[in-house]
Amino acid sequence: MALLDLANPSRFLKFANSVVPWLAGVTVLVFGFALQQAMVAPNDYQQGATVKIMYLHVPSAWLGMLCWSLMSVAALGTLVWRHPLADVTAKAAAPIGAAFTLLCLVTGALWGRPEWGTYWVWDARLTSELVLFLLYLAVIALWRTVEDPSRAARAVAVLTLVGAIDLPIIKFSVDWWNTLHQGASVFRIGGSTIYPTILMPLLFMTGAFTLLFVTLLLAAMRNEILRRRVRTLQLMQANAAS
């Protein structure tokens, strides 16, 4: 099946029905391995065992930003190319991105209390991440406010592209401002500053979380296509009755 064929919702449904169970199985296996690696990884010489929170915090932060990036591409697909799956992708991705961003904030607070002595500070990194979470909630609310899916998609696409300004702010906040949050330590010029015995489990966990995200996204997109079919059938029913 060519990639372009998936632009057809019916073909996408067929593809998702066959791929989602396999992806779910692979995700479980990779998660099992990654969690085992995270549990046996050594403690940090300064933070002790609290470094194990990093194995949840970093992947969820990465997915929160990845998801908004994906929604931004989908927004372009909606506004410029009117791709049939673009607004389906954007709508299905929003709750998943919101959930991972919330997890990032919660695990960050639980990591911050023992390391910084506080759950929360209004520094640039934490505040811009909170703004991302609020943007997700705004997108979800907008989808629910406008009844016509195609009108809602255009409004959401504009909001998504405006909200994408927050992504570089999150990424570079630790460089642009003086923050309590540490600077980049995984993806940075000059290589990672994390010791390999701690870095490798982090990369495995990030891979496992990303697989989970892809699985959930495909399943949620399948649901959204079915929801639109329900709407079409209900409109046909209403037209037949009138």
Place this chain on the structure above:
Amino acid sequence: METTAHIDFIAAAYAAAVIVVAALIAWVALDHRAQLRKIAELEMQGITRRSAAAPGRPTEQAAESAREQAKA
């Protein structure tokens, strides 16, 4: 620093992750069943998409799958 020094915070973080992931999985699974059930109900009332009129199309497969689930 001892391994157990901040075990409460570590356990709370992993518990939060389990709750969030379980909620996402439940949302996707329950939503899928709900949409299939609605399509099945509408198709049983004779409301069918024109493009799904041919046998073996995804909508009919969805309806069939929902009917099987309902029987189970």
